[in-house]
Amino acid sequence: MKKTKGLYEVTRIFENNPAEIEEEVHxxxxxxxxxxxxxxxxxxLKPITIVLKEIRSSQKIKGSLRGVLVAVKDxxxxxxxxxxxxSKILENYTPPxxxxxxxxxxxxxxxxxxxxxxxxxAMGSTTETSYFGVSRNPWNPDHVPxxxxxxxxxxxxxxxxxxxxxxxxxxSIRNPASYTxxxxxxxxxxxxxxxxxxxxxxxxxxxxPMGRNTLDIAIMMDIISGKDPFxxxxxxxxxxxxxxxxxxxxxxxxxxxKTIMINExxxxxxxxxxxxxxNYLNKLSSxxxxxxxxxxxxxxxxxxxxxAIATAEAxxxxxxxxxxxxxxxxxxxxxxxxxxxxxIRSEGFGKEVKKRIIIGSHLLSAAYYEQYYxxxxxxxxxxxxxxxxxxxxxxxIVSPTTPFTAPRIGEAIKEPYKLYVADLExxxxxxxxxxxxxxxxxxxxxxxxxxxxxxxxxxxxxxLSIARASELATGLYNLAPF
Numbered sequence: 484m485k486k487t488k489g490l491y492e493v494t495r496i497f498e499n500n501p502a503e504i505e506e507e508v509h510x511x512x513x514x515x516x517x518x519x520x521x522x523x524x525x526x527x528l529k530p531i532t533i534v535l536k537e538i539r540s541s542q543k544i545k546g547s548l549r550g551v552l553v554a555v556k557d558x559x560x561x562x563x564x565x566x567x568x569x570s571k572i573l574e575n576y577t578p579p580x581x582x583x584x585x586x587x588x589x590x591x592x593x594x595x596x597x598x599x600x601x602x603x604x605a606m607g608s609t610t611e612t613s614y615f616g617v618s619r620n621p622w623n624p625d626h627v628p629x630x631x632x633x634x635x636x637x638x639x640x641x642x643x644x645x646x647x648x649x650x651x652x653x654x655s656i657r658n659p660a661s662y663t664x665x666x667x668x669x670x671x672x673x674x675x676x677x678x679x680x681x682x683x684x685x686x687x688x689x690x691x692p693m694g695r696n697t698l699d700i701a702i703m704m705d706i707i708s709g710k711d712p713f714x715x716x717x718x719x720x721x722x723x724x725x726x727x728x729x730x731x732x733x734x735x736x737x738x739x740x741k742t743i744m745i746n747e748x749x750x751x752x753x754x755x756x757x758x759x760x761x762n763y764l765n766k767l768s769s770x771x772x773x774x775x776x777x778x779x780x781x782x783x784x785x786x787x788x789x790x791a792i793a794t795a796e797a798x799x800x801x802x803x804x805x806x807x808x809x810x811x812x813x814x815x816x817x818x819x820x821x822x823x824x825x826x827i828r829s830e831g832f833g834k835e836v837k838k839r840i841i842i843g844s845h846l847l848s849a850a851y852y853e854q855y856y857x858x859x860x861x862x863x864x865x866x867x868x869x870x871x872x873x874x875x876x877x878x879x880i881v882s883p884t885t886p887f888t889a890p891r892i893g894e895a896i897k898e899p900y901k902l903y904v905a906d907l908e909x910x911x912x913x914x915x916x917x918x919x920x921x922x923x924x925x926x927x928x929x930x931x932x933x934x935x936x937x938x939x940x941x942x943x944x945x946x947l948s949i950a951r952a953s954e955l956a957t958g959l960y961n962l963a964p965f
Contacts (some may be wrong), residue, residue, distance in 0.1 A: 484926070487963040489695035490551065490646045490702055491730075497550045504538055504550035511552055511596075515643045522628075523618045524638040526557050527565055528597035541592045548706060549592030554644035556635050557598035558605055559690065560679035561585055564595065568681050569613035570603045572804050572811045572831025582679020583714065584648065584690055584707040591706045596644055599634030603833045604801065605650055605683045607631050608658050608902050609895045612835045617892060620663060621964045622930055626889040629659030635693050636663040642963055646703055647693045652683050653789055654884075654909025656691050657921035661884035661933030664923050664962045666950070667693045668700045671940050672916035673718040675704075676711035684796035687789075687913045696960040697922070697951040701725035704943070720941070728944055729951050736952035738771030741877040742936070747782040748908060752886035759925040760883055760934055763957065770956045774881065781869055782911065784862050786903070789910040791846055791859035798843030804831065867915040871939050878945045883908050884921040884933035912937040918946045923959040931962070 488496075497504050512531045519525055534552070541549050555561060558568045560578035562585075567573045585595065602612040610618040610633025618633040620626040621641040628637045632649030636659035639647045649656040651669040660667025668691045675690045682688060692703035704725040711717045722728075749757070764774055806812050806827035813826060832840070846855045873880065886905050895902050912919035919937035926932065936946050936953075954960040 485963045485965065486961050487642055487695070489699045489961050491696065491698035493645050494547060494551060494702065501542065501550070505535060508534060508538060508552065511643060514641065518621070518641050518643060521619060521624060522621055522637045522641055523616055524554070524599055524634045524641065524643050525597040526567060526569065526600050526615050526634070529564070529595070534594055534596060537594050541594060544590075544592040546591030546593075547702060548588060551593045552596040552645045553588055553593045554597060554599050554635055554638040554647040555585065555595055556601055556632050556647070556649045558601060558650060558681040559585060559648060560681070561595055561598065564598060566598065566681065567615070568604045569601045569615055570831065570833065570836070571614045572827070574614070574811070576810055578679070580679065583676035583711045585679065587706050593706070599632070599638055599647065601634055602631035603836050604681070604797075605631040605652060605655055606797070606835050606839055608654065608906060609890065610634060610659070611892065611895055612833055614833060619892065620889050620930070622664065623889075626891055626930060627662065627895070629662035629885075629889060631655040632667070632693065633659045636660060636665060636667070639663070639665045639693050639695065640964065646699055648690060649693050650680060650688055650690045651913065652687045652793060653906050653913050656693060657884050657909050657919060657933070657935060660693060660921040662889035662931065664931030664964070665693060665695060666697055666700055666923070666960070667691070667921045668947070669912060669919045670704065670708060671720070671918045671943055673716050674708045674720050674943065676714040676717050678711055678713035682800040684793040685800065686796060687793060689913070695962070696954060697729055697920070697947055698726065700920070701729040701947060720943070722944065725944070725947065729947050732948050732951040732955070734770050734952050734956040736948055737767055737956060739773065740771070740949060741773040741775060742879050742881045742949070743873050743877045744774055744776045744881055745779045745782060745873075746776055747779060748882040752883050753888075755927045756883055756887060756932055759927055759932055763924040763934055764881070766957055767953055775877070777873060779869055779873065781862065781866055782907070785866060785911050785914060786907045788859040788862040788866075789906070789914055790903070791855050792863065794839045794843035795846045795856050796843070798840045798847060801836070801840055804828065806831070863914045866911060870911070870915050870917070874939050878942070879936040879938050879949055882935050882937075884935040888927050888930040888932055908935060916940050918943040920946050920950045922950050922954050923962055925959070
């Protein structure tokens with residue numbers, strides 16, 4: 484294990500010594516050349532000549548990301564750079580516009596270095612369902628990096644970028660962050676625009692940053708968050724500057740702060756994970772953090788509610804892929820419409836995507852809509868109210884990010900149900916729309932494991948603050964495998 488620079492340190496180096504920027508670009512590309520073939524972070528990578536040209540142009544910009552290299556999950560639209568969703572159906576699709584968050588990054592001087600691998604249409608938690616191939620964990624290439632934002636996690640963990648963007652529908656930022664020893668943050672729903680993000684489940688999706696420490700996250704939140712006229716679900720959060728608050732935090736912030744452990748979220752996790760996280764929390768307790776145990780039986784139904792909502796919305800969102808307007812096309816001659824569309828979707832979608840579309844369509848059918856989908860929405864409201872009540876006098880709920888370390892490649896194919904169940908730790912934050920973060924908490928047999936803090940809607944500064952204080956108290960940040 485090594486320590487390396489995070490985005491926060493890099494921006495200050497660039498600010499004081501702009502001549503260092505091009506040297507840093509060459510260093511990053513040397514690492515990509517060395518490691519990307521093995522770990523497969525990038526589906527599409529910009530040539531270094533184009534990046535250097537953009538770097539020189541960005542020197543005229545006074546933004547806080549001047550010269551910074553940003554890796555982007557390949558379900559976020561980037562003008563003139565293909566966006567595939569790791570699917571054959573969009574293999575050659577190039578958007579004609581930038582997503583709002585990409586536009587804001589460019590305006591701040593950031594450089595989009597490339598598009599990262601993911602589970603197809605963000606449906607998965609290992610990055611093994613990608614049409615383009617499997618990503619591997621930089622801490623051990625025999626293991627997955629998590630998903631669905633696995634490529635972004637690999638790029639950050641292996642220092643093949645300064646910062647990365649992911650999307651999180653049920654843990655897709657936090658899960659790979661836990662498995663690869665980095666920090667992954669899902670903001671409050673509506674804090675970050677979804678305009679230009681290819682939808683999986685619209686009421687659950689949220690984009691967020693993946694970095695080496697919470698200061699990196701705060702810098703990016705200042706850039707990408709805020710009201711967007713192109714996304715009616717965005718809100719004006721009223722936070723003047725995330726980084727100005729978070730960079731002032733130290734371990735004393737933990738003193739007398741109350742957190743909640745929901746017993747049901749700690750049952751069934753691996754013994755080694757329980758021991759590692761218990762030691763971690765004991766360290767935070769010694770710094771003054773108060774941890775209380777509570778029971779919330781409704782948690783056991785959260786996973787069922789999540790998959791009912793997510794698959795139903797996915798079946799609706801993915802109905803647009805029929806091979807007419809864009810994406811995979813075939814010869815139309817002498818084919819009935821239904822036959823043509825069936826051929827396109829059969830060839831273009833992978834097994835996991837097809838499975839979720841079929842389940843979602845079933846749940847939205849007249850016979851089952853009330854029985855499953857509406858009940859899932861009702862449970863979502865109950866969970867939201869119960870969590871709000873639990874947090875009346877506490878700043879966060881603390882839980883494992885994942886119940887075990889990164890599985891070996893191929894295990895998900897043999898035991899897919901095991902990985903669905905693992906999402907129990909992360910889906911609650913998406914169901915209630917609240918902020919959630921995973922930060923490194925230790926290692927088990929050489930593989931990282933993360934701990935999660937999450938809260939109610941709008942409590943983003945609380946979550947980032949407690950995460951920052953925790954990483955400073957333990958020293959577990961800016962980690963790199965090589």
